[in-house]
Amino acid sequence: xxxxxxYSKYECRICSNKLDVKLYSLKEMFxxxxxxxxxxxxxxxxxxxxxxxxxxFSAFYPENYYSFKSNESEIVExxxxxxxxxxxxxRKRDEAxxxxxxxxxxxxxxxxxxxxxxxxxxxxxxxxPNSRILDVGCGSGEFLMHLFDLGMKDLTGIDPFLDKxxxxxxxPKIYKRSLEEISADxxxxxxxxxxxxxxxxxxxxxxxxxxKKLLKEQGFLLIRIPIADCYAWRExxxxxxxxxxxxxxxxxxxxxxxxxxSEAGLEIVDLKFDSTDFQFWGSIQYANDICLNxxxxxxxxxxxxxxxxxxxxxxxxRADELNEQSDGDQCVILLRKSIDSKNN
Numbered sequence: 001x002x003x004x005x006x007y008s009k010y011e012c013r014i015c016s017n018k019l020d021v022k023l024y025s026l027k028e029m030f031x032x033x034x035x036x037x038x039x040x041x042x043x044x045x046x047x048x049x050x051x052x053x054x055x056x057f058s059a060f061y062p063e064n065y066y067s068f069k070s071n072e073s074e075i076v077e078x079x080x081x082x083x084x085x086x087x088x089x090x091r092k093r094d095e096a097x098x099x100x101x102x103x104x105x106x107x108x109x110x111x112x113x114x115x116x117x118x119x120x121x122x123x124x125x126x127x128x129p130n131s132r133i134l135d136v137g138c139g140s141g142e143f144l145m146h147l148f149d150l151g152m153k154d155l156t157g158i159d160p161f162l163d164k165x166x167x168x169x170x171x172p173k174i175y176k177r178s179l180e181e182i183s184a185d186x187x188x189x190x191x192x193x194x195x196x197x198x199x200x201x202x203x204x205x206x207x208x209x210x211x212k213k214l215l216k217e218q219g220f221l222l223i224r225i226p227i228a229d230c231y232a233w234r235e236x237x238x239x240x241x242x243x244x245x246x247x248x249x250x251x252x253x254x255x256x257x258x259x260x261x262s263e264a265g266l267e268i269v270d271l272k273f274d275s276t277d278f279q280f281w282g283s284i285q286y287a288n289d290i291c292l293n294x295x296x297x298x299x300x301x302x303x304x305x306x307x308x309x310x311x312x313x314x315x316x317x318r319a320d321e322l323n324e325q326s327d328g329d330q331c332v333i334l335l336r337k338s339i340d341s342k343n344n
Contacts, residue, residue, distance in 0.1 A: 010051050012042035013254045014204075020044070023051070024238050026245035031060070032291035037246040041228070046253035048228050050246055053202055060247050061161040094119060094150055104238060116226075117193050117274050118143050121332045122170075126218055131149040134214060136179055137197030144172035158182060184213040193222040196330075199248040208264035212337060221335040222264065224274070228253040231322050232279040232329040241282030241292070241327055257333060267338040275328025277315035281307055 011018035020043040029036045038051035039211060054060070061067050127133075129151045135144050138157030148155055148171050154298035158179065166174035192211045200206050226242035228251045233240050251259075255269075261268055281298045288306065292296055298305035298312075307315075320327040 003327070007269075010040050012045060012047065013040060013049060013250075014047045014259055015253075017044035019044050024048075024239055026243055027286075028060075028245055029286050032246070032293055034240075034291075039243070039245065041299075045256045045259060046228055048233075048243070049253035050249045051138045052239060053249065054246055057247075058161060075098075095112040117276075119146065121193075121195075121222060121224060121272075121274065122191075125191065125222075127152070127191065132156075132187060133191045133193065134158070134182070134189045136192065136194045136211070137200065137206040138174060141166055141172050141174040143195070148172055163206075164307060179207060179210055180210075180212060182208075182210075188216045189214050189219055189224060190216055191220050193224075196226075197248055197254070198223050198225050201242075203251060204252075205260055205263060206251055212265055213309035215337060216304055218338065219336070221270075223333045223335070224330065226251055226330045226332070227273075228256075228302055229277075229327075230275070230285060231327045232275075232330040236287065237286040239283050240329070241278065241286055256332075262338075263336055265338050265340070268333060269336050270332075270334035272332045273328035273330070274332055275319050275323055275325040275330045277312055277319050279319065279329040280315040281305070283313065284307040288341045 008337070010021055010023075011118045012021065021040040022043065024039045024041070025036050026039050028037065037054075040051055040247065041048045078132055101251065132154040133144075133147070133152065135141070135155070135157040138144055138159050139162075144157050157172055157180075158172070158177045159176040160176065160178040162174070162176040165176050188295045192214055194207075194211075198207065199203065208221075215221060232242065233251075242248065250256075258268065282292065285292070285294075285297060285306070290306070292299055295301060296304045296306065297309055319328060
């Protein structure tokens with residue numbers, strides 16, 4: 001992977017700066033094609049973005065892409081009373097965190113805190129079992145199914161890269177659709193969420209504007225993304241695993257997010273960092289030319305990877321430290337309609 005000096009051919013799609021951008025050549029390392037794609041970072045708003053969009057993105061989201069996989073087959077009925085009790089206690093804990101009530105669940109969280117980051121991002125939003133939720137880029141809908149199991153009933157998911165709709169008589173409704181195909185004429189949503197989706201889009205401003213149209217007046221827009229203002233980008237540069245060329249078309253800085261949200265009529269109401277050990281082992285693997293799906297990747301086979309258990313534990317601790325310092329490589333951004341936009 002190569003890094004160039006300043007380059008002025010491209011114009012930043014966020015702030016329109018074209019005087020001072022830095023060009024990078026990045027390999028595709030998830031599917032291990034190792035094709036080169038050009039990216040640049042705007043020296044003004046600091047957003048990293050792909051120089052030119054590929055003609056067909058569907059090739060980069062095959063059937064075995066991680067968000068399309070489902071673990072439903074692993075959740076089987078069991079007669080083992082220990083497993084049943086464990087599942088029941090985990091559910092109590094998750095319900096307590098999601099809805100903000102349940103003494104037993106809160107006690108359980110003290111001993112085994114919630115680790116599932118998607119669910120953790122919803123804590124404190126005041127959601128109820130009848131809250132209307134839209135998950136944009138939901139993949140197979142596994143997270144929505146988890147929410148359904150926790151008692152939430154009005155759940156919708158969309159993903160344009162699905163083979164077909166996933167419509168069950170008892171469960172979330174999953175549609176093969178893009179965001180633009182969801183009309184604001186129907187019932188609006190209490191929560192629209194994009195879990196590691198916003199970095200994949202071509203037109204981030206229009207995405208935010210459309211999400212705003214789908215929100216109730218007091219509704220939330222929740223976005224989880226990798227963030228350019230981070231230790232991992234400074235440390236690993238072009239080997240930073242969350243660059244994910246070419247799928248991640250934009251790696252936003254906080255300045256870029258502020259610009260986009262303001263123009264879309266949204267305001268940031270909360271920001272939390274939730275990075276993991278992935279930023280370390282994934283980036284170190286790339287620096288050693290080990291693809292994410294390689295046989296010796298930590299994601300594929302932990303025992304065959306180049307990392308010891310001690311190193312992984314160190315990575316986990318370091319990720320927690322970076323999150324506390326607001327220097328982790330991914331974050332949760334919570335937005336609402338701005339007061340000015342409500343009055344317009």
